[in-house]
Amino acid sequence: MKVVIVGGVAGGATAAARIRRLDENAQIVVFERSGFVSYANCGLPYYIGGVITDPEELTLQTPERFWQRFRVDMRVRHEVTALHPQRKSVAVRDLETGRVFEERYDKLLLSPGARPTQPELPGVGLDRLFTLRTVEDTLRIRAFVEREKPRSAVLAGGGYIGLELAENLRGLGMDVTIVQRPQQLLNPLDYDMAAFVHAKMRQEGVKLMLGHSVAGFEADRNGVKVLLKGEAALKADLVILAIGVTPDTRIAKEAGLELGVKDSIVVNDRMETSEPDIYAVGDAVEVKHCVTGEQTLISLAGPANKQGRIAADNICGGHSVYGGSQGSSVIKVFDMTVATTGINERTAKKAGIDCDKIYLSPASHAAYYPGGRLMTMKVVFEKGSCRLLGAQIVGYEGVDKRIDVLASALYAGLNGVQLKELDLAYAPPYSSAKDPVNMAGFMIENIAQGNVKQFHWEEADALPRDGSALLLDARTPAEYARGHLEGFRNLPLDELREHLEELERDKPVYVVCQSGLRSYLACRILAQHGVDCCHLAGGYRLYEVIAKERCAAECAFPCGMEGNH
Amino acid sequence: MKVVIVGGVAGGATAAARIRRLDENAQIVVFERSGFVSYANCGLPYYIGGVITDPEELTLQTPERFWQRFRVDMRVRHEVTALHPQRKSVAVRDLETGRVFEERYDKLLLSPGARPTQPELPGVGLDRLFTLRTVEDTLRIRAFVEREKPRSAVLAGGGYIGLELAENLRGLGMDVTIVQRPQQLLNPLDYDMAAFVHAKMRQEGVKLMLGHSVAGFEADRNGVKVLLKGEAALKADLVILAIGVTPDTRIAKEAGLELGVKDSIVVNDRMETSEPDIYAVGDAVEVKHCVTGEQTLISLAGPANKQGRIAADNICGGHSVYGGSQGSSVIKVFDMTVATTGINERTAKKAGIDCDKIYLSPASHAAYYPGGRLMTMKVVFEKGSCRLLGAQIVGYEGVDKRIDVLASALYAGLNGVQLKELDLAYAPPYSSAKDPVNMAGFMIENIAQGNVKQFHWEEADALPRDGSALLLDARTPAEYARGHLEGFRNLPLDELREHLEELERDKPVYVVCQSGLRSYLACRILAQHGVDCCHLAGGYRLYEVIAKERCAAECAFPCGMEGNH
Incomplete structure (x- = not known):
């Protein structure tokens, strides 16, 4: 059996090693467009920041080691330019020599990954503009940083790579601004949780320009002008585009493979594409989301590695299935x-x-x-x-x-x-x-079980403040004095029982405390005295972070807080 | 409803608070023999070691705060001396005044915990001998340490408390010896995993006397002589007995409640005892082990807290069940x-x-x-x-x-x-x-799936070394030179394929590497060439730790290793 694998990172490299473990006789050829295989994609920002100092740390494996250990023929700087499912072959270009040749396969695994999304904007080709996806990109940015000693950077995009870059460039002493159209960083978070991240980024000196659109780029002597829609341009010594990735599926598309979300490759749970004997894994395929059941793109290393192993099992005649992805992720933000x-x-x-x-x-x-x-x-x-x-x-x-x-x-x-x-x-x-x-x-x-009812931060500002509802803050007077929701009256939890008789029990009661624990306890007392009550989920602590964040993002926002914030 | 709770720590305190949350009208009385309620049992060793510096940190709650917040009548220094299920009452002694009285209940919750097991040995009552269970014990030991500045300590028992004490007393600069009959520390571990802990303890300067029995104690001028069976006595300035705990169930026993393992209280999954309206939780009850299905004792804070909440639900007319315990635990060892x-x-x-x-x-x-x-x-x-x-x-x-x-x-x-x-x-x-x-x-x-077979460290020394089996070490020559299993021949994984023809394929092959990865890969190659092979689970790394540990514990042990260990 001859297996050809397109792409030698994450899913492709995992599959190659697993195929060898299962089949000592298979011929395994991997074509990788870049100069490196099985590299540590997720470590690249940390090399730019000098947290990882040895570039060899990033390249977990070399073609030589892959051959030695697994007898896998890893051909770097080889680009697969076309698939020929009928002939069961792929067209390959040796990027060093320009030579083009055809390589036959019995089984084909596509692990082409994704490319950084390139906005169609004027000036995208400028010198001081970078994207970050490969080891080459990383070495290029690192070399630029060492040579030019940029003092300011604009990052377009506030996803995982954008945030990791922001931290690493701040670590190098740069002035860093993140610009993006969405109103929040880190799309997998809800706005309320992102507010904590915004606060941290600002505290670490990163400028956030959320809800702003980049209109283009212009060279500006020793820097770049980042043009914004309807606003003054930003100047920076360095710009990195990190607005997301797009499945790299041109050859799959041209070969007529079934495509799904954003032209990703459609696969079944065995990682088989619509063409016989062609499998696909990683950032280039759409997966079923475990929770919604919907087809979606999840560009993460964990799923890619799991899928690579599953495809390998099936290529070798086994039966392994991928149950879908639930998108678990974690990021260090300072x-x-x-x-x-x-x-x-x-x-x-x-x-x-x-x-x-x-x-x-x-x-x-x-x-x-x-x-x-x-x-x-x-x-x-x-x-x-x-x-x-x-x-x-x-x-x-x-x-x-x-x-x-x-x-x-x-x-x-x-x-x-x-x-x-x-x-x-x-x-x-x-x-x-x-x-x-x-x-x-x-x-x-x-x-x-109905032991308690909640209300949420989104609703807090719209609560009736006309006396038709009772608004209570169950914290201590000292906590209350440091900042509280407008219109809420302080009645510390531990004094509540003594003041029960004074409350107008026919009115709905809204209770707030710092984290949501004391307000829950207050609601338990109130409810058992026949009062219709609910408490603020997450407490004043959550409300305050969101309100402050809104103030920071848009100073005219009426954040409803009194006290010294 | 009047609820009486015996014991105001972990399970008892949790239940009291939960009962109040569910029933604002219940009368809740807690009798706690010690002077403190809801204290941080698991933090006590860290106070002795000065990691936790403020004794108030240990006492999470006070009777006053419990009353203020929960209207729970927490009576410390009150010992329940008898249960009268027929009369639905308990006999109580006020340890301050000596007054004895009877307290009626509608529902009774027993959360008496466990007592440190006291060995019946001569000299157990000596001055410089301590046990550690309560805040009072802790303050006593801490005061002793500050006053007497002991320079050496013997700890009898190598469980969680023993190890945490060892770390904390070492932190105070003491010479620490752990003596116990079992051959390993931390009973929840298997011997192989305990070997790593032994190595760490020794490395941190703790002397381990495993497999030794204490015969008694004698006063010895400014210290204690710890008498050992068949061996010279140890001298120490301080001795702490930490040989385990025994359910504190005398009153339950005297009242005729059904008892189980080590006289623990038998409860059903609602935490109900054999007597109507009497519930029990925590270290005093036996629980079903989730894995074995057997009744067992699990003295941990997590289960006690969960059980307290469940008992409270049921006391208040709900239906909550405890599914059993799986004994999850974690300990910091230096x-x-x-x-x-x-x-x-x-x-x-x-x-x-x-x-x-x-x-x-x-x-x-x-x-x-x-x-x-x-x-x-x-x-x-x-x-x-x-x-x-x-x-x-x-x-x-x-x-x-x-x-x-x-x-x-x-x-x-x-x-x-x-x-x-x-x-x-x-x-x-x-x-x-x-x-x-x-x-x-x-x-x-x-x-x-039969992709690989393992052999284990226990079997390694008994492998045939008469030529009837092939013993291979798949590591590099440098690794091999640093230490290897006797009789194993070095054949690095990456050279295996080139030497396949030389191997006598009719013999069983045992493969070793450092961690078990390369030996697995070697087995995959060998198996596909028709060789009956297996590899050492955990590799030489595990074998070496265990062998060294055996050498340290008992120097005559033939550990089968060559090289400089």
Whole structure:
């Protein structure tokens, strides 16, 4: 059997090694357009920033080592220019010599990945404009940085690569601005959770220009002018475009393979394309989203590697299936960690799912053991069934752990209430006896059983302030004095029982506290006294971060807070 | 409704608060023998070591705060001396005044916890002998340390408390010796994984006397003589007994409640005892082990808290059930992290389960990103079904994360192969594109599908060295030179294919490498050439740690290693 693989990174490299493990006699040829195989895509921004210092660290494997160990013929700087499914061959161009030849296959695996999306804007070809996808791109940017010592950078795009670049360029002392059309960074997050990221970025000196459109680029002596729609241009010594990626599927399209979302390659759960004996994996294929069941693009290394292994199994006559992706991801944002799994609230609503959400801000480990820090967790679940739809966490230590626990729960089909039962490992330096994930389960159960009702930050400003509702802040007077929601009256939780008689019990009551715990307790007391009440999910803590963020983004926004913010 | 709760820590305190949240009208009285409620049991060793400096950090709640917030009548220094189920009352002694009185209940919750097991040995009452269970014990030891400045300590018992104490007393500069009868520390671990902990302890200067029995204690001027059976006595300035805990169930026993393992209280899944309207939770009850289905004792804070909440739900007329415990635990051992979930191999075999195991030693995060460190993971699963039975991990960063993912998988009933499918969050600072847990899934699948056969460290020394089997070491010559298994011939993996013809293919082949990866690859090559082969699970790395540990524990042990160890 002769297997030809197009693309020698992530999925392609994984598949090549697995095929060899399963079939010592297969002939395996990999064509990789770039000069490197199996490189550490996700590490590239850290090389630019000097966190990873040795370029060899990025290239996990070399063609020589692949041959030695796996007898895989890795041909770098070879571009597959056409597929010929009828003849079972591919056309290849040796980029060094220009030679073009045809290579026959019995099985073909496409792992071409994606290309950085290139906006069709004037000036995109300029010298000081870069994209970041390959080792070559990385070395180019690093060389530019060392040679030109740029003092300012504009990053177009605020996704994973944009944020990692921002951190790394700040680390080099540059003045960094992120410009993008969407109103928030990190699309997998909901706006409320992104607000924490915005605050962190601003705190670290990154300028955010959200909701702005780039109109083009112009050379400007020793720099670039970034032209904005309806606004003054920005000047920068360096511009990196990181507005996303597009499946690199021209040859698949020309060969008539069935294409899906954004011209990605359609595959079944065995990673087979519409053409016999042609498989495809990685950023170039569309996958089923585990939560929505919809076909989607998920450009992440984890799924690509898993798919590569599955395709290899099937190429070798086995039967392995890919169950879909739930898009779990994590990113370091300076000293902060931001992680997601499943879908966010925005996506759930778009998909027409009737969903609810909880917010909590637990400590990373037992409060009495030194070094713990708060994280903010949002869990989105289906109303009624409590089916887990997704989770988002921002914080520091322990965020990556909780997202992986939630990702495992989601994979296993647990519902939100079952989170309370997870038997997680506890010791003071690592967790709390009731782990944050258990706490999320308790909270979802309380909502499901009707023990408490929530209202949300989006609704807070529109609450009736005409006296038809009672607005209570259950925190201490000192906390209240530091900032509170307009129109809310301070009645500390521990004094509530003594003042119950004074309350007008026929009015609906809205209760706020700092994190949502005391307001929950207040609601339990009120509800048992026949009061119709609900509390602010996530508390003033969440509201304040969002309100401040809105103020920062758009200073005219009436953020509804009093006190010194 | 009047609820009386015996014991105001963990389960009792949790239940009290939950009952109030569910029932604003209940009368709730808690009797706590010690002077403190809801204290941080698991933090006590860290206060002795000065890691936690403020004693108030240990006492999470006070009776006053409990009253203010929850209207729970917490009576500290009150000991419940008898239960009268027929009269629905308890007898109570006020330890301050000596007054004895009877308190009626509608519902009674027993959360008496456990007492440190006191060996019946001469000299147990000596001055410089301590046990550690309560805040009072802690303050007493801390005061002793500050006053007497002990320079040496003997700890009897090498469980969680013993190890945490060892670390904290070493941190104070003491000479620390752990003495115990079992041959290994940390009973939830198998011996092979405990070997890593032994090595760490020794490296940190803790003397281990495993397999030794304490015969008694004698005062010795300014110290204690710890008498050992058949051996010279040890001298120490301070002795702490930490040989385990015993359910504190005298009153339950006297009242005729059904008792189980070690006189623990028998409860059903609603946490109801054999007597109507009496519930019990925490270290005093026996629980069903999720994996074995057997009744067992699990003295951990997580289960106690969960049980307290469940009992509260049922006391208030709800229906909550406890599904059992899987014994997930984690402990910091100096800078090392050691964690387990489910059962270990020893327990599985005792329970008659036909089990297999894998070992892997993945990096905590992408190798190319700075700061990653190796962990060692052992996963035990049922043969055939691949049902997960348990996992143990020793390492540094990221150990607690992986055990919680495995604990969640175990809870959800995933089998070992499904671990490969978990969609975990990856970025270079946190993980690898194939997370260690995914890798475990791949390995279990390879075994299940017959892609590779393993042999184990226990069998390595008994392999035929008479030429009837071929023993190969697939590492590089340099690695081989640094130490290898006796009788194994060096044939680096990358040269194997060239030497295939020379091998006597009719003999069984045993292959070793450093971690088990290269030997697996070698086996794949060999097996496809018709050779009957298997490889050493965990590799030379695991074998070496165990062999060195055996040498350290018992110098006459023939550890079978050549080279400079």
